[in-house]
């Protein structure tokens with residue numbers, strides 16, 4: 549077999565790039581045309597998470613290699629994002645400042661062509677979406693090590709917004725600073741991060757003072773201004789504040805992952821690969837929660853999460869957040885949810901949405 553020379557290979561790559569460019573231009577023109585059709589039909593929403601997740605799942609399944617399915621999804625994510633920006637620039641709020649995991653999650657889900665707005669807190673994300681100042685928000689819901697982000701769960705009940713998407717992000721924490729680990733006297737750390745790195749901190753920095761801060765990005769900012777300070781933060785924030793990574797991947801659980809919800813005002817149709825999130829309350833008497841949930845089990849519906857929160861109406865009473873596999877309009881699910889709504893003392897469907905794709 550004849551081996552192609554470097555100039556020959558580069559020549560072929562140039563030709564392939566020219567073809568990719570033509571195809572991208574074609575796809576961009578089609579997206580712009582889709583936007584015009586929607587506008588002509590007086591549609592105000594241009595973003596279809598259901599359609600996007602179907603496209604991403606399809607290209608991952610049909611991917612012939614040598615790129616990984618996740619690499620292919622990342623590339624198509626950006627292509628779709630750029631196309632959507634031709635239809636309408638999408639405004640998305642996330643928990644800032646820039647450099648947080650929330651920003652990474654927002655970019656992972658919407659691609660880089662969306663217009664991202666950092667907020668000072670989770671409540672502001674809900675306010676901005678509710679008052680139509682942005683179309684969507686990305687809020688953290690739970691971490692695989694630390695559990696629920698209660699504020700996000702509580703706020704979902706205070707606003708008439710829907711969950712229209714799910715993002716999962718592998719969370720890698722680093723000890724960042726200047727100089728060496730031994731010189732650090734104080735570590736700036738967000739409480740969720742601290743909980744995810746508890747064992748590492750006890751083993752490697754047992755004597756240092758831990759200073760609470762409001763985000764991983766603020767942690768890096770504070771450490772940069774403190775000659776004896778370090779932070780637990782992201783590689784992006786470390787670079788932004790001129791800090792070095794002194795220890796990488798210090799999270800106690802090597803699969804540490806955070807789940808986020810996309811909140812907005814749209815509803816998505818069933819894709820065959822969805823989740824539904826509900827809030828229910830059962831009467832405060834023996835067996836009532838069991839009675840409420842057993843029809844789900846009877847119908848073979850898979851409950852992926854159940855979380856209780858205090859009901860704010862009375863002490864020692866609880867509401868339950870449920871996530872289940874399937875869409876509320878699926879034939880196998882709709883009648884079961886109807887029955888559940890009849891029986892529960894409180895019922896609200898927070899939304900059905902495509903499961904995180906990658």
Ligand SMILES: O=C(O)C(=O)C[C@]1(C(=O)O)C=C[C@@H](O)C=C1
Nearest residue numbers: 579582595596599600628631632
């Ligand atoms: O199919 C649509 O409705 C489009 O707007 C096109 C497209 C795409 O690029 O494929 C872009 C944005 C939508 O969120 C979904 C898909």
